[in-house]
Amino acid sequence: MLVGLVGTSHSPLMGVNHPAPEVEAAVENEFQRARNFIAACDPELVVVFAPDHYNGVFYDMMPPFCVGQQASAVGDYGTQSGPLNVPADLSRALVEHVLHSGVDVAMSERMHVDHGFSQPLQILFGDIAAMPTIPVFINSVAVPLGPASRARQLGHVMGSFLEELDQRVLLVGSGGLSHDPPVPELATAPPAIAERLIAGRNPTAEERAAREKKVLRTGRELAAGTASIAPLNPDWDADFLALLAENRLSDIDTWSNEWCVDQAGHSSHEVRTWIAAYAALASRGTYEVTSSFYRAVPEWIAGFSVTTAIPAR
Ligand SMILES: O=C(O)/C=C/c1cccc(O)c1O
Numbered sequence: 649m650l651v652g653l654v655g656t657s658h659s660p661l662m663g664v665n666h667p668a669p670e671v672e673a674a675v676e677n678e679f680q681r682a683r684n685f686i687a688a689c690d691p692e693l694v695v696v697f698a699p700d701h702y703n704g705v706f707y708d709m710m711p712p713f714c715v716g717q718q719a720s721a722v723g724d725y726g727t728q729s730g731p732l733n734v735p736a737d738l739s740r741a742l743v744e745h746v747l748h749s750g751v752d753v754a755m756s757e758r759m760h761v762d763h764g765f766s767q768p769l770q771i772l773f774g775d776i777a778a779m780p781t782i783p784v785f786i787n788s789v790a791v792p793l794g795p796a797s798r799a800r801q802l803g804h805v806m807g808s809f810l811e812e813l814d815q816r817v818l819l820v821g822s823g824g825l826s827h828d829p830p831v832p833e834l835a836t837a838p839p840a841i842a843e844r845l846i847a848g849r850n851p852t853a854e855e856r857a858a859r860e861k862k863v864l865r866t867g868r869e870l871a872a873g874t875a876s877i878a879p880l881n882p883d884w885d886a887d888f889l890a891l892l893a894e895n896r897l898s899d900i901d902t903w904s905n906e907w908c909v910d911q912a913g914h915s916s917h918e919v920r921t922w923i924a925a926y927a928a929l930a931s932r933g934t935y936e937v938t939s940s941f942y943r944a945v946p947e948w949i950a951g952f953s954v955t956t957a958i959p960a961r
């Protein structure tokens with residue numbers, strides 16, 4: 649039975665780059681609100697929809713979606729590494745339901761995930777293995793991507809399965825909103841970087857540190873107004889949060905991928921994780937957004953939002 653949803657941005661720059669103390673305090677206050685919401689939902693199972701950033705999934709095999717039956721976190725940006733607590737048989741049953749419902753998903757008995765999954769699990773539950781968790785990877789960065797409406801279809805068919813479980817199920821969407829972190833693109837990357845996008849698992853500590861240092865520096869530059877990446881787009885973010893609050897998920901069926909990038913940056917596709925989570929919640933009818941927080945945080949390269957929602961009773 650679906651009992652609730654948390655949509656949350658992630659940013660590995662949190663805790664390293666520091667926006668104004670008021671902003672950090674407001675975000676932490678919102679995380680506490682989300683933790684209180686989760687306690688009230690008292691979930692027995694968590695389904696997390698999240699992207700990867702060429703840390704666990706690469707172009708040597710890049711599925712649009714992948715459901716993990718066993719998963720471990722790589723520990724990038726100092727996030728927790730190690731196994732998630734995946735109920736493998738239930739995850740396999742979910743995959744079978746989705747495949748027979750008309751949406752093709754990949755499956756993985758050895759899924760590798762990064763901060764997109766581990767950061768929200770640590771923040772919301774204290775540990776990446778605290779809760780039985782089914783990880784659902786949604787490709788949000790490695791083009792070409794299908795339409796965002798496919799994420800809505802995925803969420804809808806997953807919701808119809810999860811609603812029938814005799815467990816209390818919490819949905820988590822991780823990513824977004826508008827942002828354009830300096831993630832290389834295969835089409836324009838020099839050979840060594842292209843190879844990392846294709847098969848770059850197990851980088852050396854030095855390689856990982858150099859990559860992360862560049863992203864952290866870019867966040868400081870964005871806050872200083874000297875960055876070369878696209879700015880955050882609070883207006884686009886506000887429109888997306890209004891679409892969610894007004895139960896207008898079908899509006900995303902008219903979105904084009906190019907429009908998302910032009911308006912909200914290359915990584916705005918991460919909102920597909922929210923779209924899938926909300927579509928799952930909406931699979932039993934309408935829902936109610938019970939809290940919706942937003943701050944544009946350039947230091948974290950994120951139009952940063954946290955929302956909670958419950959099924960409309
Ligand atoms: O290191 C990366 O590839 C991306 C980091 C990042 C930065 C800001 C917001 C995000 O959602 C990120 O994944």
Ligand SMILES: [Fe+2]
Pocket residue numbers: 658699701764823824915918
């Ligand atoms: Fe991300």
